[in-house]
Amino acid sequence: MILYGSQTSPYVRRIRLFLTGLPYEFSKLNILEAADRDVLAAMNPTLRIPMLEDDGHIIFDSGVIYRYLTAKTNVSALSWYQENQLTVINAVNDSLVMLFQCSRSGLDTNEDKLFYNLQRERISTSLFVLEQQAANAEFANWRYPAMALYSLLDWIVFRELLELDDYPALLAFMAQHTQQPMVAATDPRLA
Ligand SMILES: N[C@@H](CCC(=O)N[C@@H](CS)C(=O)NCC(=O)O)C(=O)O
Numbered sequence: 001m002i003l004y005g006s007q008t009s010p011y012v013r014r015i016r017l018f019l020t021g022l023p024y025e026f027s028k029l030n031i032l033e034a035a036d037r038d039v040l041a042a043m044n045p046t047l048r049i050p051m052l053e054d055d056g057h058i059i060f061d062s063g064v065i066y067r068y069l070t071a072k073t074n075v076s077a078l079s080w081y082q083e084n085q086l087t088v089i090n091a092v093n094d095s096l097v098m099l100f101q102c103s104r105s106g107l108d109t110n111e112d113k114l115f116y117n118l119q120r121e122r123i124s125t126s127l128f129v130l131e132q133q134a135a136n137a138e139f140a141n142w143r144y145p146a147m148a149l150y151s152l153l154d155w156i157v158f159r160e161l162l163e164l165d166d167y168p169a170l171l172a173f174m175a176q177h178t179q180q181p182m183v184a185a186t187d188p189r190l191a
Pocket residue numbers: 009010011012031047048049050060061062063097
């Protein structure tokens with residue numbers, strides 16, 4: 001089993017956290033570099049990481065990779081509530097990836113523009129809900145939704161995308177898991 005991705009991607013990291021203890025190879029790609037981009041394009045027309053190669057299959061999209069892995073390892077499926085939690089986590093993640101790419105393109109994402117405003121509004125409403133859920137200890141079990149949330153939050157801190165001071169329960173959740181060996185091993189700062 002080969003997981004293709006990068007050390008910094010939060011979508012890759014959640015899968016690496018889930019794969020902890022299972023035998024797999026981690027193939028690092030720099031998807032902005034020409035040679036690795038060719039590898040990416042040959043496997044995945046959406047040009048995004050992560051991708052998983054296993055048993056003659058190439059699976060892309062972290063959500064589908066997760067479903068593939070749960071079927072393979074007989075882990076029970078997520079509840080609909082947990083699926084919604086993941087959707088909320090993904091909404092923040094996707095909006096922040098887009099804003100990050102805009103910033104890297106030299107755009108000022110603090111401008112009062114519809115696109116930026118819609119992303120910021122979604123990030124704010126979604127983080128508010130995740131904060132409430134964390135305060136209710138809904139991420140207390142270190143399962144896939146918690147792994148995805150941790151990966152998102154630590155990427156936000158790593159890239160200095162947002163101040164998280166308004167989200168004390170999310171910060172407490174992070175502090176609770178920082179010392180885990182698998183968390184340290186997948187730290188984006190190791191890139
Ligand atoms: N829905 C996808 C999103 C993956 C994604 O956005 N990955 C980012 C890295 S964090 C990426 O490959 N971005 C490349 C691009 O947007 O061109 C998943 O869950 O795997």
